[in-house]
Amino acid sequence: MTQPPAHARVVIIGGGVIGCSVAYHLTKLGWQNVVLLERKQLTSGTTWHAAGLIAQLRATANMTKLARYSQELYGTLEAETGVATGFKRVGSITVALSHERREEIYRQAAMARAFGVDVEEISPAEVKAKYEHLNIDGVTGGVYLDKDGQGDPTGIALALAKGARQRGAQVIERTCVTGITRQGRRVTGVDWQQDGARGHVAADMIVNCAGMWGHAVGRMAGVNVPLHACEHFYIVSEPIAGLGALPVLRVPDECAYYKQDAGKMMLGAFEPSAKPWGMGGIPQDFEFDQLPEDFDHFEPVLEAAVHRMPMLADAGIHTFFNGPESFTPDDAYHLGLAPEMDNVWVAAGFNSIGIQSAGGAGMALAQWMEDGAKPFDLGDVDIARMQPFQGNRTYLFERSRETLGLLYADHFPYRQKATARGVRRTPFHRHLLDHGSVMGELAGWERANWFARPGQAPEYRYSWRRQSFFDNVAGELAAIRTNVGMYDMSSFGKIRVEGRDAERFLNHLCGAQMAVPVGKIVYTQFLNPTGGIEADVTVTRLSETAYLVVTPAATRLADQTWMMRHAGDFNVVLTDMTAAEGVLAVMGPNARALLQAVSPDNFSNATNPFGTAQQIEIGMGHARAHRVSYVGELGWEIYASTDMAAHVFEVLHAAGQGMGLTLCGMHMMDCARMEKGFRHFGHDITCEDHVLEAGLGFAVNTGKPDFIGRGAVLAKRDEGLDRRLVQFRLNDPEPLLYHNEPVLRDGQIVGFVSSGAYGHTLGGAMGLGYVPCRGETAAQVLASSYEIDVAGTRFAATASLKPMYDPASDRMKV
Structure with missing residues (x-):
């Protein structure tokens, strides 16, 4: 048996489809001394029992780009390597069983067009025509993607491994990584064991592709890789006479997917309450293993499936399969350079979409490793988004019970996770709850998103239309615009x-x-x-x-x-x-009056102009007042040490009772910033959005001799903009924008909404989105007619390059 070399440029830990893809793509870029170590046999963890569904469309443009790349790659791998991948384009259908789900999948279809994916909305009758075996009772609509496919997961992984070997990679099986050596912020190598032999590979870097072992391998390397294995169930029928080729079928309202393969039908499930597995660690001898059957757990899905697919009632069950797959706290996989170390890379936690993601994820990570910079925005999956506490095993156990089922749950806007809550609380948490706050969670922080009125249930009731808190947020925004409001910003x-x-x-x-x-x-x-x-x-x-x-x-x-x-x-x-500090934002035309009521300090323009901070006395304590605004109004952010924060809240709240002070939430802040055209990082501005094209040139001082990006800013000023970030308002006050809705210019799709919210002050849904403008003036960009596609219906939109609300920003500076 081949033993690992003494030195490697990179050691890839894990021989599933992800590790094989990373090795394939690194060698494709010309890397030498690439070593992949697999503890048992290639694909023996999760890959071998994956369903092999290969879809094009993902939740964002760049994730869709990666999924499409995977498809294209798998279509050529067999010719390149001679290893059969079983890849074929059979198409896919997703059906809705409610009007809310139909709204969701039709919005996804509109998004697909914005991303350049061929898609077709189809009626229940058209669903039946494409999938004759389906009982369309209760079906409200469907979406068909003709280029979606399926493949053999093991064949794909082995083809990638062979492609890597052909270009010089060493792929070594039955070699377990037992330790990782470190010096400061760098790993120096890995210890390995192979049968009775032990050894060490000095490594310039490592890539953690260990799948459900990724959390444990991360700990060996000193990095946080939050994921947890869950049991994943499917059945395979006995052969069904006359069963020919069929599209992949998804019925998310019944938690089910169907795939025809070799005359048999596979039924898989993403049930609402999953079964975490491996809490005490994964057995050392785990290899191509199955977990015990749990028919009681799977029975509700099967009962619904027999009604939906009547032929299953007469088909015997050939295989009842239960195997583990790894899930992350937010249902997005982990990719990139780990924050804790400078040469530890991660590609793990693929939430049951590893086959369709592997090609693109391997390509993107390899390019990132080659260039030392992301090839495009990967914020959705960047491992740096994970918070340190999310590696806590109790947290992961609780959250993973939910995240498996969320794959097929209604993906409502504003939907909040229900499990593993309450981990991080601001100093004002109890005060806000006592006044009717409805909490959301971000990065573990419990944040007041909106405030319920007396007699109103303080809970979310989700919808794609106007949500239960729509009027609450309108009232909060009105208070900010006309009087004074206060909200908690401690989580920033x-x-x-x-x-x-x-x-x-x-x-x-x-x-x-x-x-x-x-x-x-x-x-x-x-x-x-x-x-x-x-x-x-x-x-x-x-x-x-x-x-x-x-x-x-x-x-x-x-x-x-x-x-x-x-x-x-x-x-x-x-x-x-x-x-260390709690932060309360006091915003609105009467913000100065409120602060002067609780502090002897001077909040005038002469003493505390916009864009300055001062130490203040407030009540019986001390704080720091920052005069800035993310809502477009006169206001201050009050920073108080956590020991005094509750006192500061009580003083401000008591003084505000005679002034009509309104407690506000994060949803209000988002609506306000949208009216003002303020950008949101991760949506409107990312690592691939040029600062000048984002309309933020005013924040860049090229007179400084040396700062990162200065040359690119000067070059863009010379060559001109390729696109501009434009603010939109729908002329019809009824439809809502969230993000990714297609933007049409003079009838042609030119982009999509990067973020959206309702502009209660301006009377319509607001959005931001990039519009191509090469060689055009601002006037020419605005001279066009614009529409935005909402679930297949086009709505006329007004466009502006200046903020539609208070374009001169006078209100913040009074």
């Missing part, structure tokens, strides 16, 4: 940058000028060398040697990691201060 990340080189470091990192007076607040971006946006932050100078960087709640770890990796020889210390 707070990173203290301190040291003698703090100013010089931040000037290197940020597009804006950081050589500002103490107390000045600067809105800026971290840019990458192509001018893309890696972070969207405010930076407050606290002293000559200290700054506070405020980031979105979900990206604090990613942003701090970016800062750390660019710290180099700068004399700075980075400290996460997020939990």
